[in-house]
Amino acid sequence: MHKHSFRRSCAALAATTSLVLAASACGGTTKQDVAEEGGSTTTAGKADPGAPTKKGLTVGFLPKQVNNPYFTVADKGGEKAVRQLGSTYKEVGPSSGTDTAGQVSYVNTLTQQQVDAMAVSAQDPGALCTALKQAMKNGVKVVTYDSDTRPECRHAFISQASAEDLGRTQVRLLAEQIGHKGEIAILSAAQTATNQNAWIEIMKDELKDPKYKDIKLVKIAYGDDDAQKSFQQTQGLLQEHPQLKGIISPTTVGIKAAAQYLSGSKYKGKVRLTGLGVPNDMRKYVKNGTVEAFELWDPAKLGELAARTAVALSSGQITGKEGETFDAGPMGEYTIGEDGVITLGKPTVFDAKNVDDFDF
Template sequence: MRKSSLRRTPRRTGAALAAVTALALAATACSGTTKDDVDNESAANAPGGKADPDTALKKDLTVGFLPKQVNNPYFTTADKGGEKALRELGSRFKEVGPSSGTDTSGQVSYVNTLTQQQVDAMAVSAQDPGALCTALKQAMSNDIKVVTYDSDTRPECRNAFVSQASSEDLGRTQVRLLAEQIGYRGEIAILSAAQTATNQNAWIGFMKDELKDPKYQDVELVKVAYGDDDAQKSFQQTQGLLQEHPKLKGIISPTTVGIKAAAQYLSGSKYRGRVRLTGLGTPNDMRKYVKNGTVEAFELWDPAKLGELAARTAVALVSGQITGKKGETFTAGPMGEYTIGSGGVISLGRPTVFDAKNIDRFTF
């Protein structure tokens, strides 16, 4: 992990920051889910004046990336996209984060660390929708811009959220993919990540809503299991689902760690080809399982592009091109122009479906 050399004038006293840090570490997790239609008035808590889309982008900035879990292949790819963009923009990249995919308190301490180091902005994938709020608000009060990516916090605790795609699109399309594969009939289960993960819960909410459509009247969701984005636990949860529900026809795993672990289990079992699996995965992880018939089709966005957009959004915020309010537009370099939607949400775009016909065209 590369460390940046910072030469900036301190913006607060050590005693004051220590007191706030202690308060943030004492904060407890809160329940809640962020969806795409968050009301704008509760969203862009953007200090400062009016956005100027024509102002020049600042250089020599430091942007800290805080993923849910370092050394997770998905976040490694996403954060490398952010690092590449920052290098092109003449600024510095810094990554910190917990090694566990469920370490919410660890994320709080890393937010406080980045605040103490006086970074210009931070991009955070939140483990929990509320647990980071106190720490993130303190960062914002110290003129640090906060972007969430992949998984959101509460809207008032950041300036903007860079979403992989519409939560509704992601939730509904995963159900549609699986339903087509099982002939719209049979028991299905969901293998999620952490029970508090904002993005997972938003997608699962739309999955359940999609299943209310009469065309799914013969499809029954029997269980939502949680693998905590841990490969071994996800593998075991897959095994447990099949033991508990011997008539299971399909599994949706909206997490790259979970779908890979589930595919690994199914591939070496009597269930290969009998129990369908779809969800969100990377082509590199899933290629062999598509080719050996374990998985027919799955979907994802390009995580490198997600990280890149998070970085470019952070720099645009620091530069004053945007403040995070609905309707503001900015140009994200070669990615093109983006418009901020309700709740300060910036959507990367529609997910891509991968199958045997196209998977070899992708290398992430």
């Protein structure tokens, strides 16, 4: 059984926290305010690790986008775990990755339907706060996964890997591929995406290291997790910066679209591409020489951990406080870190040697 006890470093936490506060649409709420509203990770009752796992719960999953292949895999992992734990699973969500108002209305719908818990991947760090606080006030346990809201607007956040690990490893991967020299760009998702922004801040910090003195970040482009827009943004990057040596795309939709563009262009094999990708999307681009290596976590495991955390919260085994531990079944034992963050584990690097070993 694996033990996972993670803490984000101060630098990562500062980067994430400052970003979340800066981008927040419902600023000015303190933990005391939340306590008075009746929902908070800081005022919850005492955890009972030995409490029996409740059955017959209803757990709602609200991804950023329902028809996104990444969230399909993640939510299937969540569904499987919910069913194994003897509870009912439901999924709702917008069909666009930038429909924040739609996400808010789905949170309200799940609250009205009196689900016991919800797992939400937030499109925007602050926009869902009011709705999520209302859900918590109504007794709903709120877990965020993949992309967080502000800490006081949920009980726990399931992080893919630490922001530190993901930000720094993507820079290191690309630096190795371009010989630590040349112009690079980042192709992100939406400008408001909490996780993307946290990783980008850490990428910038990593690039300050003297070993990257010959690498220059020339542009951050946003493809809004839309395949066509991401394809066009890649094309635009290469037109604007003909000397570009590499692109980091920390989004599965973005890296696939960028690989598609590069593989059919004169830049194939000349401009390096890395970032966060799904093996089934990226396999052909690894095999045809467009992409050397990329990384990700297993989204099915991320969804599974979100589900197991939601049920543990609903069962009173944890409340979301730092230092609490819980048994996530076959996944092992997890410890809750600072600000209610639970980290899945370190990212996996995929290349020609191992890409055929994975099917997601």
